[in-house]
Amino acid sequence: xxxxxxxxxxxxxxxxxxxxxxxxxxxxxxxxxxxxxxxxxxxxxxxxxxxxxxxxxxxxxxxxxxxxxxxxxxxxxxxxxxxxxxxxxxxxxxxxxxxxxxxxxxxxxxxxxxx
Amino acid sequence: xxxxxxxxxxxxxxxxxxxxxxxxxxxxxxxxxxxxxxxxxxxxxxxxxxxxxxxxxxxxxxxxxxxxxxxxxxxxxxxxxxxxxxxxxxxxxxxxxxxxxxxxxxxxxxxxxxxxx
Numbered sequence: 001x002x003x004x005x006x007x008x009x010x011x012x013x014x015x016x017x018x019x020x021x022x023x024x025x026x027x028x029x030x031x032x033x034x035x036x037x038x039x040x041x042x043x044x045x046x047x048x049x050x051x052x053x054x055x056x057x058x059x060x061x062x063x064x065x066x067x068x069x070x071x072x073x074x075x076x077x078x079x080x081x082x083x084x085x086x087x088x089x090x091x092x093x094x095x096x097x098x099x100x101x102x103x104x105x106x107x108x109x110x111x112x113x114x115x
Numbered sequence: 116x117x118x119x120x121x122x123x124x125x126x127x128x129x130x131x132x133x134x135x136x137x138x139x140x141x142x143x144x145x146x147x148x149x150x151x152x153x154x155x156x157x158x159x160x161x162x163x164x165x166x167x168x169x170x171x172x173x174x175x176x177x178x179x180x181x182x183x184x185x186x187x188x189x190x191x192x193x194x195x196x197x198x199x200x201x202x203x204x205x206x207x208x209x210x211x212x213x214x215x216x217x218x219x220x221x222x223x224x225x226x227x228x229x230x231x232x
Contacts, residue, residue, distance in 0.1 A: 031218060042119075042206050042222030043160070056217050089158065100214050101148060101165035108159045 002026065004107035006092050012113045013082055021077040021110045025094030032075050033104060034067055035091040043091050049075060050097075082114045118142065119207050119223035127229050128197050135182070136192040136226045138207030144168075148210040149190040150220065151181065155203040163205075166190055167214070194228075202230045 035043035045059040069075040093104035208220040
């Protein structure tokens, strides 16, 4: 079946601009996660959705970052007033939460470059 | 303190040999889970193996096994009979708290494994 998909695969923007990154989870997966991976680092947690609601947004670095999942499926990560430090690969993952180990399935990521 | 520590930034291993990738973790939770993911150059994270804190036996999945030493808080990944396709970044990750709670993962900095033909 289809895996997690993310669009766009690459996004180049200018400092100060607004960007939206989209994630399509695996069909039927109720949990959705956003992570950010900077060069040479492991992924860093941003936010976790269970259904439509954000169950944990403790990883969002500041109020320029916001994410939604209005119908409990597709999610959009929104970044306002982008800064050069926001440049990273943004990874989305989903899980079904019905049996152990409840592993997360990751998408290919969106590489964001802020000039 | 780092929650997940991977002390080997890079490793080179001859094809067909076994390799151990180190991972130590830090948590005060009694219930937690440990995961290993592989990230090839394509960038996608691939789940390899899982060990729950209450699992008494070491996890195995094909050529992958997890050497879980709870008292030492280590969860090393062992890959047997390495293949060229095993060349990738490998990340150790931890979920703190019980399964089906908050499932956010904390990742280490990774180990880049290169298999030499």
